[in-house]
Amino acid sequence: MFDSLTERLSDSLKKITGQAKLTEDNIKDTLREVRMALLEADVALPVVKEFVDSVKAKAVGQEVMRSLTPGQEFIRVVQNELIAVMGRANEDLNLNCQPPAVILMAGLQGAGKTTSVGKLARFLKERRKKSVMVVSADVYRPAAIKQLETLAGDVGVNFFPSTADQDPVDIASAAIAEARLRFNDVVIVDTAGRLHIDADMMTEIKRLHAAVSPIETLFVVDAMTGQDAANTAKAFNDALPLTGVILTKADGDARGGAALSVRSITGKPIKFMGMGEKVEALEPFHPDRVASRILGMGDVLSLIEEAERKLDKKKAEKLAKKVIKGKSFDLEDFRDQLQQMKNMGGMAGMLDKLPGMGQISQVAQQHMNDKMFVHMEALINSMTPHERRFPDVISNPRKRRIAMGSGLQIQDVNRLLKQHKQMQKMMKKFSKKGGVMNMMRGMGGMMPPGGGMPPMGRMR
Structure with a gap:
């Protein structure tokens, strides 16, 4: 989402870093x-003005002027102001009440409200260990009720049925009563949206809010709408006591204006950020980490947390023991690593979170996209178990058979075997003394063209 903003800010701040x-x-x-970078990112004008004035006041202060590295100190000031604009820290959901805790979801049609209900239900079930019930009070779109039922089944939470001829307040009240009988911890209520704010919608959602007394009222907003997202959030906030915001479609080509405007205009924190279509693609919003990514400093903490959740620890330990013992890294191991990397968002997704890797990440996306991982996996799956364990036996006739079996070309097989060889060399370096440093030096050969790692002497 922040790619163009990161590029513009990096270019402008680079000029002052060495001063x-x-x-x-x-x-x-x-x-x-x-x-100009903030305005181009569609950040609201009052927010830009306040941001620039605040940075200027601090940058010309004595602390920055006396610093040994004033250019770097200036960037620190910019980073701190970005964090201040988006909120000092992640604000968690407040579920401290007599169960079931009711979460009311509001927003315009098409913002991703129903999908966000499913994502939030999964988040609460898997990361907060809560039993969750979801219910749709959107009586104007029967498809939304069916969609939520499907999502509930996918994520394994309770679904309370409703129909288009019922009253939204009756639906929500009945769902809460049922959740109480089932000893559910949380009820998430999906509400009706419109293509634009109108009096009927606001009257209905106010009535719903008064009837269910939610502990959390979350406004779901599309990041693609830029500063308009903040203005829409303000209109809802004037009508409802919002407690937070969920920013959706943050993985798209949105310019970042919504993330930088919502908090300042509404005074309400962004609590979550939707990063894709999948039900697991919902992340708590950490202003400090987002600010680091905007400035090209990466987000190592999120990468570590993601690794802890998504990596198969048994496979990782098995490979580590194999490498330490100096055993050969075969194509089955390579396939396991490809699957692990895919779970982590692919090479580009991982590089994006590493400091100073922004441009390498963009090159990686061009050369190592999801399709490439699918092709590599298909090639390995087309091999016999013996060929996977002993790749050196793969002769030209075998290459032709593997290519035909996977629907690809012989040059694709050759490319895969070459990349496996490079990984094998890296693993050998890892098993020797000073392995980590040797392996990082070898990573240059694994990077796509134009995106090699910097020499070790220049790494920070």
């Missing part, structure tokens, strides 16, 4: 570019 001294002039030039 031995900060002056009114060089700060003024950089701030002008920062201002």
Whole structure:
């Protein structure tokens, strides 16, 4: 989402990083570019003005002027202000009440409200160990009721049925009563949306809110709508006591304006960010981590948390023992690593969270996309178990058979075997003394063209 903003800010801040001294002039030039970068990202004008004024006031302060590295100190000021604009820290859901805790979801039609209900239900079930019931009070779209039923089945939570001829308040009240009998911890109520804000919708959702007294009222907003997202959130906030925001479609080509505007305009925190269509693609919103990513500093903490949740620990331990003992890294091991990497969002998704890897990530996306991982897996699956364990036996006739079996070309087989060889060499380096450093040096050969790792002497 923040790619273009990151690029613009990086270019403007680069000019000041090496400055031995900060002056009114060089700060003024950089701030002008920062201002343009934020406006191009569709950040609301009042937010941009306040942001730039605040950075300027702190940048010309004595602390920055006296710093040994004023350019870097200036970037720290910009980072702190980005965090302040989005909220100092992640604000968790408040579920401290007599069960069931009711969460009311509001928003315009098409923002991804129903999908977000499914994602949030899964998040609460898997990460917070809560028993969850979901219910749709959207009586205007029978398809939304069916969609929520399907999502509930996919994520393994209770679904309370409803029909288009019922009253939304009756539906929600009956669902809460049923959840109480089932000893459910949380009830998530999906509400009707419209293509635009209107009096009927606001009257209905106010009536629903008064009837169910939710502990959390979350506004679901599409990140693609830029600063309009913040204005819509304000309109809902004026009508309802919102407790937080869920920003959806943040994995698209949105320019980031919504994330930087919502908190300032509504005073309400972004609690979650939807990062894709899949039900697991919902992440708590951490302003400090997002600010780091905007400035090209990566998000290592999120990468570590993701690894802890998604990596198959048994397979990882098995491979580690195999490598340490100096045993050969075969194609079955390679397939396991491809699957693990796919679970982590692919090579580009991982690189995106590493400091200073923004441009490498973009190159990786061009050369190592999801389709490439699917092709590599298909090639390995087309081999016999003996060929996977002993790749050296793969002769030209075998290559032709593997290519035909996977629906690919012989050059694809050759490319896969070459990449496996490179991985094998890296693993051998890892098993020797000073393995980690040797392996990182070898990673340069695994990177796509134009995206090699920097020499070890220049790594930070």
